[in-house]
Amino acid sequence: MTAVPIADISAFVGEKNNERERKEAAKQLADAVKVNGCAGITGHGLPEADLGEAFSTMRKLFGLPLDDKMKAPHPDGPRPHRGYLATAKEKSGKLGAVWSTSKSEKEFFAKAIDWKETYDIGHEDNRDQPNVWLPDDILPGFRPQMVKLYDQLTAVAEAILEGLMLGMDLTEDECKTLRQMHSPIEHQIRLAHYLPMNYDDLNDPNKIRLASHRDFSSYTLLFQESESGLEFQNRANGEYLPASPREGVMYLNIGELMERFSNGKPKGLYPSAMHRVAIRPTKDGEKTVPGRFSLPFFTKIKPAEPIYPLPSRVEADGKANYEPVGFQDLAKKLFSTLLPTDSPKE
Ligand SMILES: O=C(O)CCC(=O)C(=O)O
Numbered sequence: 001m002t003a004v005p006i007a008d009i010s011a012f013v014g015e016k017n018n019e020r021e022r023k024e025a026a027k028q029l030a031d032a033v034k035v036n037g038c039a040g041i042t043g044h045g046l047p048e049a050d051l052g053e054a055f056s057t058m059r060k061l062f063g064l065p066l067d068d069k070m071k072a073p074h075p076d077g078p079r080p081h082r083g084y085l086a087t088a089k090e091k092s093g094k095l096g097a098v099w100s101t102s103k104s105e106k107e108f109f110a111k112a113i114d115w116k117e118t119y120d121i122g123h124e125d126n127r128d129q130p131n132v133w134l135p136d137d138i139l140p141g142f143r144p145q146m147v148k149l150y151d152q153l154t155a156v157a158e159a160i161l162e163g164l165m166l167g168m169d170l171t172e173d174e175c176k177t178l179r180q181m182h183s184p185i186e187h188q189i190r191l192a193h194y195l196p197m198n199y200d201d202l203n204d205p206n207k208i209r210l211a212s213h214r215d216f217s218s219y220t221l222l223f224q225e226s227e228s229g230l231e232f233q234n235r236a237n238g239e240y241l242p243a244s245p246r247e248g249v250m251y252l253n254i255g256e257l258m259e260r261f262s263n264g265k266p267k268g269l270y271p272s273a274m275h276r277v278a279i280r281p282t283k284d285g286e287k288t289v290p291g292r293f294s295l296p297f298f299t300k301i302k303p304a305e306p307i308y309p310l311p312s313r314v315e316a317d318g319k320a321n322y323e324p325v326g327f328q329d330l331a332k333k334l335f336s337t338l339l340p341t342d343s344p345k346e
Pocket residue numbers: 190192210215222224230275276277294295296
């Protein structure tokens with residue numbers, strides 16, 4: 001396999017309810033995702049114009065002076081995971097090192113600097129993790145635009161969940177449980193700006209865009225503008241496949257949680273995808289790499305929920321590949337490595 005497979009989810013979008021079309025679409029989605037935990041998704045229903053406006057707002061947001069961006073600072077520590085985090089503050093290499101099996105790669109990741117800045121947004125009613133907004137005069141209209149986008153992305157995520165569930169052949173009760181767990185209050189939009197890189201940046205061995213990692217989500221929807229760099233690992237040989245920007249295509253990757261619900265590994269249905277954002281090799285003689293904007297939407301579950309392989313999947317696979325684990329415990333184990341609490345303040 002040399003490309004990320006594509007699946008069309010339009011059968012799950014809107015009010016359509018054609019059972020045969022849904023079954024075919026679910027099979028296409030499951031067949032795509034079970035290979036490497038990822039797929040390109042068409043027919044997701046998010047209007048191109050709204051997506052375009054979100055990217056143009058991101059350009060304005062990240063183009064603001066640092067002092068202005070720091071008026072919505074991401075608090076120290078991993079939670080609440082909200083607001084603006086300045087360039088080089090997040091250490092995705094620490095997370096990459098958790099999964100890396102090579103000593104030299106672990107050493108490299110320990111020193112890696114993420115050459116990116118981010119702004120995280122959740123649901124307005126999430127009391128555990130309240131949003132951190134910029135004052136409205138700094139970026140007028142930002143808040144209502146993101147609130148609307150959050151709802152639109154939630155609808156896309158719900159369509160994906162229906163497809164993934166049908167592809168897993170679950171009982172109606174199991175579907176109900178999963179729908180309830182995937183509360184619309186828990187998800188997270190991330191606005192990400194990978195900075196342009198000049199000759200010196202490119203020659204700095206420690207500067208990376210985003211280290212190889214798996215997401216601490218149920219599944220993640222990924223939108224990107226024109227610049228590529230997103231890559232998914234081919235589990236068959238360890239190489240990385242480019243997930244190039246294509247009009248109308250969003251990428252989907254399975255995260256830690258859905259992997260466990262689906263009894264995903266080693267041979268189960270939905271393995272979480274190892275992925276990264278690579279610095280694309282420059283053309284001969286070119287000394288810079290352009291900036292890159294991306295917009296992941298992480299679907300999460302309620303913090304109190306247990307995570308365990310669903311009985312239908314255990315029956316189909318003959319055994320449970322995971323012990324049940326609490327969401328909070330899993331989050332602590334994985335996420336605490338990601339955000340520095342010891343880094344100096346701006
Ligand atoms: O920027 C991208 O395209 C991917 C981002 C990502 O994988 C993440 O934030 O977890």
